[in-house]
Amino acid sequence: MQEEPRPWASLVVPDAVARIPNMLTREEQQYLIWVTSALRRGSGAVVDLGPWLGCSSAALAEGVRRSGGGVRVQSLDLFEWRRDYMEGYCPADLPEGSDFRPLFREQTAAYSDTIDAERMDLLAGTWRGGPIEILFVDAAKSWDLTNAILRVFGPSLVPGESLVVLQDFKHMPTFWLPLVFDSRPDLWEELHDLASGDTATYRLRAPLDAAAGAEADFSKDSFRAEQVVEIFSRRLERPGGRRIGLSYYRALLTYDQFGRAEELLAKLLSAASPQELARLENSAKKARWAWRDEGLQPLWGAIQTGELDLADRIATAFELAEEPRGMVAIGRIAQLRGDHRLALDWFERAQAGGASIDHSVVMFQATSWVATRQFDAATRAIxxxxxxxxxxxxxxxxxxxxxxxxxxxxxxxxxxxxxxxxxxxxxxxxxxxxxxxxxxxxxxxxxxxxxxxxxxxxxxxxxxxxxxxxxxx
Ligand SMILES: C[S@@+](CC[C@H](N)C(=O)[O-])C[C@H]1O[C@@H](n2cnc3c(N)ncnc32)[C@H](O)[C@@H]1O
The missing domain is CATH 1.25.40 (Serine Threonine Protein Phosphatase 5, Tetratricopeptide repeat)
Incomplete structure (x- = not known):
């Protein structure tokens, strides 16, 4: 594990890289140039998974050039425009779902001889480019994507050589990455942990596709709560470890460690500077909302199978009474128990909550209006x-x-x-x-x-x- 000094920190990021709209910190850009220029031995491919508009690809390509070329960066992405999280970083005014490769090509034109861009859904990806020396991953956005990436690209990683640069390592929504990588020190050696941004880099120690390799079928059930606590608290105690705090908080919620989660959040908030406080509180709120999305699935499952007591318990554990879609579910539980007045009360609260609620809530509401003989209201709504x-x-x-x-x-x-x-x-x-x-x-x-x-x-x-x-x- 390398501590200070950070040899990449003094590196100048050329304008051709820095001006591309991106979701990276300056240190991450410096690091990507450094990793391909200073650490690359020329033993395999350089791959960028999830390059978006190409800032990461351009940084990797800049490093490749500085170290004498020999490979082209393989940039693989869905290249489908998503307004919700892309427009904030680049107001391109593209239609939802449109192919943004032309924009990628435009932005990375200065490196067009060093980058190959290919459209690929990494959930069903393929790799025929031989051994990979540097794999930059900014697309492990779900357990499934993480598994698919490990399955497809893992066998081409060379033990003792290949580096996996995980841009999302300390990113709260992808809290499984520290679990997947830190739970197997026999497979992964941590090399770098950037001070600014969420990136961490690992070197593969042993073949991933061997009998004792990674299962590449990771899910919540692959880890026990105690293991989660052990992995994250070890990281939290390191210098600068607080940066993993929100991922730890998010993981504790998923593993039903509510008391520990509260304690951790209190600790993080008390250590935060006044400038950090609002951002931290906001991120903690987002963590709770994302965790509730997980809770809504089993809740509706329990409602559909008529296990209403179980549904009640889930709703309580996930504090769904505070979340509009949760309120709809609680209303539905009341409705199935025949308490239509209470049900209507919850549906109304959900609507006042203002979240986008689909048309089934109107149907639930109308059902209870019929049951309470409010036919005009039901007819009008339907x-x-x-x-x-x-x-x-x-x-x-x-x-x-x-x-x-x-x-x-x-x-x-x-x-x-x-x-x-x-x-x-x-x-x-x-x-x-x-x-x-x-x-x-x-x-x-x-x-x-x-x-x-x-x-x-x-x-x-x-x-x-x-x-x-x-x-x-
Ligand atoms: C956070 S952005 C990457 C930011 C970028 N690395 C940068 O430097 O600014 C995530 C990228 O992953 C891509 N992505 C998401 N799901 C994907 C999938 N299933 N297959 C391929 N790419 C995917 C998105 O299209 C997006 O470009």
Whole structure:
């Protein structure tokens, strides 16, 4: 483990690298130039996984040039524009999902003879470029991506030679990287830990694909809580170790170590400077939100299998009552227990919470309005949803129409039902489900001719006519 001095710290980053929009610190840029110029022996490929607009590729290419060339940096990325996290760093105004390779090429033009860019989904990647000497990874954004990268590129790493530079090592959302790498000191030797930014570098000690190599099937279950505590607390105690603090906090939440997580956060906050405090609190909040996303999955699983007591326990453990999507789930639990007033209360709170809530909450709400005989509110909400939502999936549309059917059957307000049908047909004239619903209402309003006509049209549009049966049950 190398401590000071940091030989890369005095290196000048040329403008052709520094001016490329990027998510790296200056030290990370210096380091990438240094690692390819000072440490490279020319024994294999230099690979950049997740280069985005190419700052990392350009820095690696600059180092390759300074050390006499001989290889081209292999830059592999999805190259699909994601507004949510890319636009903040580069206001390119590209459509969501668009190919941003032209922008990459433009930004890295000064190194075009030293960089090859290839579009690749690393979840299903391939590598046929032979031994890899330097693997820079800024794409290990999930357990699955980490596993896929280890599986595809791991066998081409050479023990005693290859360096893996992990840009996300101390990044809170990718808290598994210290677990994966530090849990196997027999495989990985830590070489560098940058002072600014999240990067750490490891050298491979033994073949990854051998019997005792990395399993490359890592998940939360690969580690025990005590192991997590051991790995992170060792890092935390090192000089400058507080930089791993939020990843440790995030990991403790995932491993249900809530008491320890609280204690750690209190310690981190008390050691923070006034300038750091707001950033730290904000990141800790983000860590809790990301952890809640994990909690929502088992919660909905428990709701769907009717294990409502388990669902309650998960909701409490994950403090989901503070999170709008969690509030929806708690409302659904109340609804399934038949407490519709409480359910409505939670749905309302969720909506007031302001998070983007999908249309199922409107459906849940309408279900409870029907159960509490608030038919007008239910009808209005469902009709509005169907009118405003062209892309409602077929099963959801059917579900919405079931609710309308319940309103109609219980309330028997012909005027409301016929007006709703007319508005829905005008908006969705070719929807077999809506035609069937309108046909049923017409029949029950003593208009058999109109009913036959609507049903006939539904049958033409949907010859299997699976939809007709349910509406008349
Ligand atoms: C944080 S950005 C990289 C920042 C960049 N290294 C820099 O220096 O500014 C993450 C990159 O990973 C890429 N990425 C995410 N998921 C991917 C996948 N499944 N396959 C390939 N690339 C992926 C994104 O397109 C993005 O360019």
């Amino acid at each position: 009709v509005d949803l169907l009118l405003s939502e062209p892309a409602l999936p077929k099963d959801q549309r059917t579900w919405a129409l079931f609710i309308l059917r319940d309103c109609w059957r219980t309330q028997r307000n012909a005027e409301v039902a016929l007006t709703s049908c007319a508005r829905l047909l005008e908006r969705h004239p070719d929807s077999p489900e809506i035609l069937v619903f309108a046909s049923m209402v017409a029949r029950e309003c003593e208009n058999p001719q109109r009913a036959d006509q609507l049903l006939g049209r539904a049958r033409v549009l949907d010859p299997g006519n699976a939809e007709t049966k349910w509406m008349f049950e």
